[in-house]
Amino acid sequence: MKITWQWLNEYIDLSDLTPQQVAKDLTNAGIPVEWMEQVSPEVQGVLVGYVTAIAKHPEADRLRVCTVDVGYDEQLQIVCGAQNVDAGQKVPVAVHGSMLPGGKIKKAKLRGVESNGMICSAGELGLDVKMLPKEQTQGIFVLPSGAPIGESIGAYLGLDDTVMELELTPNRSDCLSLYGVANEVAAIYGKKVKMPVVDTMQLQSNDQTQQKLFVELATPKCAYYCGQVVSGLALAPSPLWMQMRLLAVGMRPINNLVDITNYVMLEWGQPLHAFDYGVIEDQTIIVRQAFDDEAIITLDDQSRVVQPETIMITDRHKNLGLAGVMGGQNSEVTANTTSVVIESAIFDPIATRKTAKALNLRSEASSRFEKGIDPAVTEVALSRAAFLMIAYAHGQIASEVVRVVAKEGLMTPTSITVHVSHVARLLGFTIEQAEMLTLCARLGFAVKVMDDEKIEVSVPTRRPDITREADMIEEFARLVGYDKIPTTTMKGALTAGGLTKKQKIERNLRDYLIDLGLHEVWTYSLTKPDVMAPLGYAQDHPLRQFGTLLNPLSEDRIALRTHMLPSLLEVAMYNRNRNQESIRLFEFGTVFLPKSLPMVEQPGEQYRLTGLMSGTIAPTHPHHKERMVDFYDVAGLVQAVFVKLGFEPKEWIVTKSEEPFYHPHQCAKMTVEGNEIAHFGRINKQVVEKYDLADTYYFELDLERIIQIVKDRLRVKELPKHPSADRDLAFVVERDLPVSSLLALTSKEAGEHLESVTVFDVYTGEKVAHEQKSVALHFVFRAVDHTLSEREIQDAIDRIMSAVTTTFGATLRE
Amino acid sequence: MIERLQAIEKIAKEKLQASVTGAELEAWRVDFLGKKGELSSALRAMGSLPAEERPKIGQVVNTIRTTLEEAFESYKTKLETQWQKAKEESEKVDITLSPRLPFLGTMHPLQRVIRRIEDIFIGFGFTVERGPHVETDHFNFEMLNLPKDHPARDMQDTFYFHEEMLMRTHTSPMQARTMQQRAPHVPLRILVPGRVYRRDDDDATHSHEFTQIEGLVVDYGISMSDLKGVLLTFAKELFGEQQEIRLRPSFFPFTEPSAEMDVRCIYCGGEGCSTCKHTGWIEILGCGMVHPSVLTMNGYTDGDVTGFAFGMGVERIAMLLYGITDIRQFYTNDVRLLQQFIAVAR
Numbered sequence A: 001m002k003i004t005w006q007w008l009n010e011y012i013d014l015s016d017l018t019p020q021q022v023a024k025d026l027t028n029a030g031i032p033v034e035w036m037e038q039v040s041p042e043v044q045g046v047l048v049g050y051v052t053a054i055a056k057h058p059e060a061d062r063l064r065v066c067t068v069d070v071g072y073d074e075q076l077q078i079v080c081g082a083q084n085v086d087a088g089q090k091v092p093v094a095v096h097g098s099m100l101p102g103g104k105i106k107k108a109k110l111r112g113v114e115s116n117g118m119i120c121s122a123g124e125l126g127l128d129v130k131m132l133p134k135e136q137t138q139g140i141f142v143l144p145s146g147a148p149i150g151e152s153i154g155a156y157l158g159l160d161d162t163v164m165e166l167e168l169t170p171n172r173s174d175c176l177s178l179y180g181v182a183n184e185v186a187a188i189y190g191k192k193v194k195m196p197v198v199d200t201m202q203l204q205s206n207d208q209t210q211q212k213l214f215v216e217l218a219t220p221k222c223a224y225y226c227g228q229v230v231s232g233l234a235l236a237p238s239p240l241w242m243q244m245r246l247l248a249v250g251m252r253p254i255n256n257l258v259d260i261t262n263y264v265m266l267e268w269g270q271p272l273h274a275f276d277y278g279v280i281e282d283q284t285i286i287v288r289q290a291f292d293d294e295a296i297i298t299l300d301d302q303s304r305v306v307q308p309e310t311i312m313i314t315d316r317h318k319n320l321g322l323a324g325v326m327g328g329q330n331s332e333v334t335a336n337t338t339s340v341v342i343e344s345a346i347f348d349p350i351a352t353r354k355t356a357k358a359l360n361l362r363s364e365a366s367s368r369f370e371k372g373i374d375p376a377v378t379e380v381a382l383s384r385a386a387f388l389m390i391a392y393a394h395g396q397i398a399s400e401v402v403r404v405v406a407k408e409g410l411m412t413p414t415s416i417t418v419h420v421s422h423v424a425r426l427l428g429f430t431i432e433q434a435e436m437l438t439l440c441a442r443l444g445f446a447v448k449v450m451d452d453e454k455i456e457v458s459v460p461t462r463r464p465d466i467t468r469e470a471d472m473i474e475e476f477a478r479l480v481g482y483d484k485i486p487t488t489t490m491k492g493a494l495t496a497g498g499l500t501k502k503q504k505i506e507r508n509l510r511d512y513l514i515d516l517g518l519h520e521v522w523t524y525s526l527t528k529p530d531v532m533a534p535l536g537y538a539q540d541h542p543l544r545q546f547g548t549l550l551n552p553l554s555e556d557r558i559a560l561r562t563h564m565l566p567s568l569l570e571v572a573m574y575n576r577n578r579n580q581e582s583i584r585l586f587e588f589g590t591v592f593l594p595k596s597l598p599m600v601e602q603p604g605e606q607y608r609l610t611g612l613m614s615g616t617i618a619p620t621h622p623h624h625k626e627r628m629v630d631f632y633d634v635a636g637l638v639q640a641v642f643v644k645l646g647f648e649p650k651e652w653i654v655t656k657s658e659e660p661f662y663h664p665h666q667c668a669k670m671t672v673e674g675n676e677i678a679h680f681g682r683i684n685k686q687v688v689e690k691y692d693l694a695d696t697y698y699f700e701l702d703l704e705r706i707i708q709i710v711k712d713r714l715r716v717k718e719l720p721k722h723p724s725a726d727r728d729l730a731f732v733v734e735r736d737l738p739v740s741s742l743l744a745l746t747s748k749e750a751g752e753h754l755e756s757v758t759v760f761d762v763y764t765g766e767k768v769a770h771e772q773k774s775v776a777l778h779f780v781f782r783a784v785d786h787t788l789s790e791r792e793i794q795d796a797i798d799r800i801m802s803a804v805t806t807t808f809g810a811t812l813r814e
Numbered sequence B: 001m002i003e004r005l006q007a008i009e010k011i012a013k014e015k016l017q018a019s020v021t022g023a024e025l026e027a028w029r030v031d032f033l034g035k036k037g038e039l040s041s042a043l044r045a046m047g048s049l050p051a052e053e054r055p056k057i058g059q060v061v062n063t064i065r066t067t068l069e070e071a072f073e074s075y076k077t078k079l080e081t082q083w084q085k086a087k088e089e090s091e092k093v094d095i096t097l098s099p100r101l102p103f104l105g106t107m108h109p110l111q112r113v114i115r116r117i118e119d120i121f122i123g124f125g126f127t128v129e130r131g132p133h134v135e136t137d138h139f140n141f142e143m144l145n146l147p148k149d150h151p152a153r154d155m156q157d158t159f160y161f162h163e164e165m166l167m168r169t170h171t172s173p174m175q176a177r178t179m180q181q182r183a184p185h186v187p188l189r190i191l192v193p194g195r196v197y198r199r200d201d202d203d204a205t206h207s208h209e210f211t212q213i214e215g216l217v218v219d220y221g222i223s224m225s226d227l228k229g230v231l232l233t234f235a236k237e238l239f240g241e242q243q244e245i246r247l248r249p250s251f252f253p254f255t256e257p258s259a260e261m262d263v264r265c266i267y268c269g270g271e272g273c274s275t276c277k278h279t280g281w282i283e284i285l286g287c288g289m290v291h292p293s294v295l296t297m298n299g300y301t302d303g304d305v306t307g308f309a310f311g312m313g314v315e316r317i318a319m320l321l322y323g324i325t326d327i328r329q330f331y332t333n334d335v336r337l338l339q340q341f342i343a344v345a346r
């Protein structure tokens, strides 16, 4: 909402204040002034002049030599190139020494003739020429004949006025008018508002031009309708001062009738519409709901099909306009119009909003209807417009005001009881009852003292945002000033606060991965389904069923991701393209698995810890060779995470992963107690090539499951009291045999005294047969309560030997 | 004989000084001090001398031996010192050459801000909650006093999957969810960090996905001065002990009274600069007293129970704290930016 300082001052005397001060105080009262600036501060010393004579330039056909009276003792000779300049015109004159947006004006000789200044065009004065009617922007800017000679053009055109843009919150629709802002400013300073006196415009008793107007409300969606016929009209530009005001607040001047309806809307907050009375059949306006698939040609010449919730303005035979949104082309005011119906009405906010939204026709008028209109000004605005049409459009009143009130209690103020103790309780400090009465008076709200504890406030209809006690408490607080609210410490029971087990684990994991040298990344949840195509899941796989937005904004963000990998690959590609040799990333992210499509219920949201490594494993250094990341790096990282979480290696089982995006022979999954908790491996070639990456490794941890099975306590094992016996055995087995199977079997068979078994060498080559490998294991045996005898050790080794021989056909390597 | 011994001593000393390597030194020791060395053979030759001369010569031999042994030890020490130095010299490294750094990972800047803020509010007795990103119209709007077609819904342009199913536009639905879960229990003190979604075109200051932190306190006797007290402490913890705050009236459908909180501009200290649009203040969060309808709708029907709530944008705070000027950079994850967050500094 834009207003101007001088305009506001017509309704409230702020001569003791500066615009800057008022802007600051409005902001502190909850009406933020987004910006303020003078209309055209660069125009200085330009005067209203009168062209007394005009002659041809002796040397140049296109130039005129004008004699101009600017109120000086002597008239000025000014050379002018505009074709529309003529004797008898009032024009803006930039005299010697004055300033325009284009710079300082000096005396000059033009083709040998002295020129003591410049006659200005609208553009040269810094006016927004795109917003002005074309005829006012071509050539010099011709002023009305009543413009006083010698007056500063800045003052005359309001170029010295200050425009303020108010950033209104949705509840303060009352400030969508000068009237509302004046009331707000009055409440801040305890001043009085003086709006123009508006009487109902009466029909002269002897008037021969009387017309009839009937209004029928056939829908409950119109709470109040006022209409009046004005005839004898002559379409013309509106007065310059009105054009300048509209221009200053960003509205395009069009003609006197349209400008008057806009001006009154800005003044009172009530949108108005003028219909050509001549096209209304049977002198009857009917307000009704639209029919199914009803079509209308609106005044922008578009044919539009409307929905049943739309409110239509019609006569008995045809529709005339979309109520509150846009008039129809057939009833538009044209140069031939002599009579109009001024409509001032209250249409249902929701219906107006839906229509405006559906047709993409949001306007100053529709947005006011959406937020609610003060019924107390509906008729005032109508009369004000009629008055201005008489004053500026040759109008005559041609009918009585027709009023139809459909909603009972529309004009009744809201009554609210405010308790002194409730104010103190909610704000944390006391506002005395006497002060509340003063504040109500400043707001212009009637108030009644009930007893020492209670007052009853009568809130006028212009403040529909105030409906209950808390709203009044806010009014008091903001007028007293939020800076008066003290700071206190919360009382009440102590609460421990803190993180849940799950949140603590997440913090620990995040810190650990950072310590391992990974960068945490954050990527978007919204993506496009195409990114899942290369991963190799079948079309009907659950991971390729997406929750898809009804109203996406860009092609790249139309659906919720079901997998983290594409997001991480994108980050890796972005960084690879910026010459990052070594990429190590992780993300805690959510994936969304729909339970139904379309998504009528909330999807499963799964929190995942995922990571990616690509490129070199170590930063390049002069003293060691760089190495590319490999499978065992990612495997080590994942297993370190599980050790960090308190799992022991013997608790998990590593088997091949079935995820299709991995290299078939370099991927694994980890299972604990039958729950798959992680998978990791090398991304297959087809996928990494899509992202232009080198060998890339990925891991994914199922946090929800991990959190369920993770151990809470840490218990130490007693340190051994007896010596261990260490034995090395190398087995020759089939090359494809997973070492984990060998380890599992030997651990199982070795008996209670086996403390650990580890792999210390895996050999393939000429010393063993093709298709075979040698796996060297290091066994540590120990008993808790005695030193093991040679016999006990040999028994264990025999058991191991016999098991691996029978199960895997292994032989001992010599 | 004595002359001969003295000649040996002289030669020995000369030869010792000529020895450079370990092998030469050992050869010298064998030659002069060994069992078959010069002195030993001189001693053996003493047998041919008259008995009365023997003690005297013996004494001379022992003196020379001691002298030579001492000379040997001291010369050996000197050489060993030289060798040690030479070896160290050969092991010289360029200490200015880049070290073999371990990988240094980083926490995402938004996570860093969230953790700091979580820690501040945990200190006030808050617990941390998370909620679903895909929300129902019911919790995202209706239970927060935003009925269908309320004009305030325009403040938050929404992504929809279905009339009733949407991407949450704020973390506030967790206010409603938590109240419904816990009512009528008090006190309630929760902090909800999380991602939210708005139908905005991405540019330097807008992101269709961003992060909010929501706070809610519900208890008997909670007042707006308590809210101001908590927020002032929070601002001081986050921006420094000198920080001041200012509350301005505002509007949110789910609070009444409502306020915006500004902090003194951290760039100009309140003097006025381009970041604070020359006001000296920067808007940080929205807050207010929980709207009475929100309390009753979500199960707190006792009129004596009040509450406050606040919500802030994490990106905005991170941009202020770290001087990041484009919100999209939080989601681009350029490692060159992330690497700047290695330091543990705030």
Ligand SMILES: [Zn+2]
Pocket: B265, B266, B267, B268, B269, B270, B271, B272, B273, B274, B275, B276, B277, B278, B280, B281
């Ligand atoms: Zn500043």
